[in-house]
Amino acid sequence: MTPRTSSAAWVRGITDMMAAEGLPAAELCAEAGIDLAALQLPQTRVDVDKISRLWELAVARSGKVALGLCPQLTARYGNVDVVGYALASGPNLLVGFQHLTRHMAVISDCTTFALDHDARGYWISIAHIGATRPIPRQRVEYALLTLFTLCCWLTRRELRPLAVELTTPQPAATGEAPYHVAFGMLPRFGQAANRFLLAEADLRADIPTHNPSLWALHERLVETELDHLGQSLTSTRVRTEVARILHRGEPRREDVAARLHLTDRTLQRRLQAESVSYQQLLDDTRCELARQYLSDERRSLAEVADLLGFADQSNLFRACKRWFGLPPGQYRAQVLYPEAEGQGSTQAA
Known part of the structure; x- marks a missing residue:
């Protein structure tokens, strides 16, 4: 990523x-x-x-x-x-x-x-x-x-x-x-x-400095910068939208398409052109957010599961085993206390 x-x-x-x-x-x-x-x-x-x-x-x-x-x-x-x-x-x-x-x-x-x-x-x-x-x-x-x-x-x-x-x-x-x-x-x-x-x-309320010509110019400049950063790719926009609403529950592809002002068919076609699937983007986004949430020990594992849109903690457990090779609790300990993990490995050896 x-x-x-x-x-x-x-x-x-x-x-x-x-x-x-x-x-x-x-x-x-x-x-x-x-x-x-x-x-x-x-x-x-x-x-x-x-x-x-x-x-x-x-x-x-x-x-x-x-x-x-x-x-x-x-x-x-x-x-x-x-x-x-x-x-x-x-x-x-x-x-x-x-x-x-x-x-x-x-x-x-x-x-x-x-x-x-x-x-x-x-x-x-x-x-x-x-x-x-x-x-x-x-x-x-x-x-x-x-x-x-x-x-x-x-x-x-x-x-x-x-x-x-x-x-x-x-x-x-x-x-x-x-x-x-x-x-x-x-x-x-x-x-x-x-x-x-x-x-x-x-x-x-009206913005006093509103200028239609300048607005059009600046909008073009921003869009150009988005293109340069790769932020205009449909896959990137999907991941951002998923990250924005995932805490409400697992978002359906058609719902994300609607939020991007696209039909579901158009979204599928654009993602196919970028050689990626919606399910893959959803999983990648969950993995990225899981790394962040699990690094914060203030969040319980139940809260992390909710924020990732999982129905229960067992889904989080299985996903972490697939992403990191560890259950969520062990992954968190490894991230937060790497010295302790290293000591444990040395003692075990």
Whole structure:
């Protein structure tokens, strides 16, 4: 499977934010295995696990559990590059975010973006995929807050979310203050997704910088970049869509086709042209997500099975034996405690 990565612009923004917080960005990047100089090159992409490592190091060095949870920092350093230009020239947030479900891959193909209608408005959510180590909560909170501050900047309005939800537990060390400052309210912690809810009127409000000609130009630039990254392949789009909805249960091929605005027959034909089957893509996506979920010891095996769309844990057990040659519990132990595994092998020998 192709490694998941984020753009140089996005990671450069993170390092600039860390530098603004007084942290030695060059040292942190070197320790995380990130070439800081290469981030000046637009074609550079950074591996998902290296970005998580960068956040881990920065939090440890700063001692700030709420590192990056500041709207002034996300407004200044949340660099979404050409995707941001497309959003700024579009008619409103609703239309722009409908496109962002595909365009997010330009910023990061290890992040999925979803826009879901609610009786009160629209939930705007993100999730991370493709990691083999736990994703620091600060990384998730920074990305979600960047999206929210981007909404305010694009509309030139002081927006207020109707609700904010995070999958992580409330951190005792920081208290409520940083979240009130960031979002204007206390999130609900320990929820199923990382997301915030905006009123429909806010998403339909005109963007003052809307320019149809520039919007068409920027959309073409984003589509070109998607082609360059291989994100326009039907198989890639299917895997992203599966990852986005797998936690709801095993998605049927025809349902994924509908979400991609294709007929089931067209989807089958395009996948056949790319020499891949829907079932193979579903299995590959599950395997990729299983590596990530099992690396996070906060998740129970029952929860992992649910997130992968399995009917019960026995299906997860059989799948892990096929993917990794180990049952899920042993695979998790091997990933989280490799030293112990090595000692056990030495003693056994």
